[in-house]
Amino acid sequence: MQFRNFKMVDYVVFGRGSFNQLDEILAPKRKSDAPMIFLVDHFFEGKALPSRIPLRGKDKIIFADVTLEPKTKQVDALAQQLKDEFGTVSGIIGIGGGSTMDLAKAVSLMMTNPGSSADYQGWDLVKQPGVYKAGIPTLSGTGAEVSRTTVLTGPTRKLGMNSDFTPFDQIVLDPELTADAPVNQRFYTGMDCYIHCIESLEGTFLNEFSKSYGEKALELCQDVFLKRDHWDATSDDKLMxxxxxxxxxxxxSQVGVTHAVSYGLSYLLGTKHGIGNCIVMNHLEEYYPAGVDEFKRMVEKNNIDIPTGVCKGLTDEQFDIMINVSLGMKPLWENALGKDWETIMTREKLRALFERL
Known part of the structure; x- marks a missing residue:
């Protein structure tokens, strides 16, 4: 049996106010005449957070427009802009939600790998380490801070650059940074985490490594979204x-049905990942009965509206596009339904599922 030799994040700092250590964390990674580039979620433009970023020399803040999830052409344009302006950089620091962190990881890789980021959508296609990269989440739930993928929408598919070179070299987990997150956004992103747990714990790829982390994450999500009557600082700590x-x-291990279907939604309709997962999870009693029941209780307790009817009026061609993208996520389907998944999740069955969303 071949076991996966899993590449983790090199360094992790956790704690309230740990963002204040960023200057000393980055100091040893700086190269002369090569700036640090801070990719910051455009949500923070005009707010206080950017003024706390420890700029040195030619360092630059770039506000990343993540209204839509990252696209390969956006990654390529950013990497080319930095090469044209600076030649090389000391590092890329992503500050924001999952989309901003994915963007930072992808740009880091494209500073050193030739071609387009679309060439690397898949598993273990990246051949060169990127420049130094650090991730600083301001929303909790995506897991992008520890993931070996960076999810991108390309010309023909939505698929990650999955590689051992993708994980961050450093993450800074400061729960203070998540305190002002909009309530709906915080819920949708938190549910991404909850759904990770359900899909991992009920998947065929489950092992004690995945189970140990998944059970703890699930317990924390249940505490935050079901057992508490109000949101406080401890809630931010626990969700992070x-x-x-x-x-x-x-x-x-792997995710499952929810993620595979939401990738199709996102590719065609531009639905953001967290809310897309919620739209799909709402209809998956057949696959995750207990998880869907608990999810619906979380939705009700937190007074959240989950959109419905998002696929109404789509053409056959549009349904086919979503189905093709979803069925392309083979490891996700195998984890959810087993090796014979293709006989279970037919195109017709998946079409019927999309029609219900």
Missing amino acids: MASYAGGMSIAY
């Missing part, structure tokens, strides 16, 4: 650790 543990759980 749930995100980390949930990401670790799927790193050594």
Whole structure:
């Protein structure tokens, strides 16, 4: 049997106010005349956070427009812009939600690998380490801070650059940074973590490594979204650790039906990942009965509206596009349904599922 030799994040700092250590963390990684580039979620433009970034020399803040999830052409344009302006950089620091962190990971890799990021959508196609990269989440749930993938929408598919060169060299987990997250956004992203746990713990790839992290992350999500009557600082702390543990759980196993279907939605309709997962999870009683029941209780307790009817009026051609993208996520389907998944999830069955969304 071949066991996966799993590449983890090199360094992790956790704690309230740990963002203040960023200058000393980055100091040993700086190269003369090569700046640090801070990719910051455009949500923070005009707010206080950018003024706390420790700029030195030619360092630059770039506000990343993540209204839509990262596209390969956006990654390629950013990497080319930095090469044209600086030649090389000391590092890429992603500050924001999952999309911003994915963008930072992808740009780091494209500073040193030839061609387009679309060439590397798949498993273990990246051949060269990127420049130094650090991730600083300001939303909790995606697990992008620990993941070996960077999810991108390319010309023909939505698929990650999955490689041992993708994980961050450093992550800074400061729960203070998540305190001002919009309530709906915080829920949708938190549910991404919850769904990671359900899909990992009920998948055929489950092992004790995944199970240990998944069970802890699930317990934290249940505490935050079901057992508490109000949101407080402890909620932010717990959800940030749930995100980390949930990401670790799927790193050594895989996600499942929800993610495979939401990739199709996202590719065609531009649906953001967290809300897309919620739209899909709402209809998956057949696959995750207990998880869907608990998810619906979380939705109700937190007074969240999950969109419905998002596929109404789509053409046959559009349904085919979504089906093709979803069925392309083979490891996800195998984890969810086993090796014979193609006989279970037929195109017709998947079409009927999309029609219900």
